[in-house]
Amino acid sequence: MTKAKRIAIIPGDGIGKEVIPQAVKVLAASGAPVETAEFDWGAGRYLADGTTVPRDGFAMLAKEFDAILVGAFGDPRVSTNIHAKEILLGMRFRMDLYANVRPVRLLDASLCPLKGVEPKDVDFVVIRENTEGVYVDAGGVFKQGTEDEVAVQEDINTRKGVERVIRYAFDYCEKNTKLDGSKRAKVLMCDKSNAMTHAGGLWQRVFKAISREYPQIKAEHMYVDALCMQMVRDPRQFDVIVTNNMFGDIITDLAAGLQGGLGMAASGNIHPGKTSMFEPVHGSAPPIAGKNIANPMGAILTSAMMLNHLGFAAEAAKIEGAVLDAIREKKTTQDMGGALGTKEVGEWIAQRVAGR
Numbered sequence: 001m002t003k004a005k006r007i008a009i010i011p012g013d014g015i016g017k018e019v020i021p022q023a024v025k026v027l028a029a030s031g032a033p034v035e036t037a038e039f040d041w042g043a044g045r046y047l048a049d050g051t052t053v054p055r056d057g058f059a060m061l062a063k064e065f066d067a068i069l070v071g072a073f074g075d076p077r078v079s080t081n082i083h084a085k086e087i088l089l090g091m092r093f094r095m096d097l098y099a100n101v102r103p104v105r106l107l108d109a110s111l112c113p114l115k116g117v118e119p120k121d122v123d124f125v126v127i128r129e130n131t132e133g134v135y136v137d138a139g140g141v142f143k144q145g146t147e148d149e150v151a152v153q154e155d156i157n158t159r160k161g162v163e164r165v166i167r168y169a170f171d172y173c174e175k176n177t178k179l180d181g182s183k184r185a186k187v188l189m190c191d192k193s194n195a196m197t198h199a200g201g202l203w204q205r206v207f208k209a210i211s212r213e214y215p216q217i218k219a220e221h222m223y224v225d226a227l228c229m230q231m232v233r234d235p236r237q238f239d240v241i242v243t244n245n246m247f248g249d250i251i252t253d254l255a256a257g258l259q260g261g262l263g264m265a266a267s268g269n270i271h272p273g274k275t276s277m278f279e280p281v282h283g284s285a286p287p288i289a290g291k292n293i294a295n296p297m298g299a300i301l302t303s304a305m306m307l308n309h310l311g312f313a314a315e316a317a318k319i320e321g322a323v324l325d326a327i328r329e330k331k332t333t334q335d336m337g338g339a340l341g342t343k344e345v346g347e348w349i350a351q352r353v354a355g356r
């Protein structure tokens with residue numbers, strides 16, 4: 001018998017606490033051999049006892065778990081967002097989860113705001129650098145509150161960091177196919193090297209050097225502004241995109257729009273060989289939290305992504321198939337044009353998964 005994989009579940013705040021239980025229900029229904037343990041890290045815990053990440057929390061996750069499933073962090077009661085920084089960015093940085101893999105797949109033509117675009121036209125992936133860039137939050141403020149105030153926000157890019165994420169993108173391109181089974185063939189590096197010449201120059205040089213190691217893969221480049229326009233004009237042209245932390249954040253919200261909105265987008269924060277973390281792309285959405293209206297599909301698709309990563313491809317395929325059935329049968333939340341609640345969608349998908 002396969003030994004059960006251990007999954008740490010951290011629902012977090014807002015709609016994270018609503019969508020993650022649905023993803024966990026679907027995981028259980030898939031029959032994958034997993035054991036879960038839940039942690040209360042988030043705004044509630046922080047407000048109650050001041051803890052963001054308990055002592056040795058990251059070491060515990062790395063040692064005791066095979067993967068982590070996370071909801072979202074962000075609560076209007078914590079205006080500094082300190083807990084989100086320490087928990088979410090803490091996991092990415094301190095556990096060194098350097099590749100943020102964000103697949104962009106249109107499951108049904110009805111979900112795309114673009115005319116005449118079908119599922120085969122939107123099937124690309126963004127590989128976002130996840131441990132450096134402006135997210136390091138290096139910098140400072142000088143003469144705060146005066147007319148002469150100065151704010152500096154540094155963009156940190158190391159050769160090692162840039163190399164490993166670009167190499168990850170080429171390896172991903174080599175090893176993964178599109179949904180229709182066809183080969184992936186292109187890696188596009190997106191930057192703003194025409195204006196940010198120091199960091200951009202490093203990315204350019206490293207991209208050129210690594211692309212030579214993969215002669216069978218086409219290497220392309222686009223500035224991030226032009227890429228945003230092209231993503232909306234013609235998403236068919238994209239295959240694997242690799243970019244820095246901040247551009248990756250921004251373009252994946254744009255890309256979520258092509259898939260049916262933030263409620264549909266899944267992601268993984270990965271370091272091959274280490275305990276990796278999986279989370280929907282969306283945030284805690286405070287205005288819709290607690291109303292049973294958040295779309296759980298992004299979280300559910302994230303759990304399928306996690307199962308694939310853990311080697312349970314058949315169970316992951318069952319989940320993805322059931323989500324597709326739910327969309328086709330309009331068993332969806334309001335953001336997708338349906339009339340069901342978060343729980344009801346989760347329940348429907350879990351039952352469909354169990355019956356597969």
Ligand code: NAD
Pocket residue numbers: 015019071072073074075081084088262263264279280281282283284285286287288293294295296298335
């Ligand atoms: P958000 O993703 O929470 O919401 C953006 C928009 O998308 C809102 O209109 C929201 O209602 C909608 N939306 C998001 N997820 C949805 C879902 N599952 N179903 C239906 N609609 C959905 O982003 P925001 O409003 O910019 O941020 C809110 C809070 O979340 C902030 O504190 C932010 O820092 C945090 N945040 C956390 C994460 C994370 O933990 N991974 C990601 C993004 C934002």
Ligand code: IPM
Pocket residue numbers: 073084088249281283
């Ligand atoms: C995301 C979120 C986070 C990010 C925030 C909450 C810091 O927007 O996961 O996309 O910018 O990475």
Ligand code: MN
Pocket residue numbers: 249250253281
């Ligand atoms: Mn984001």
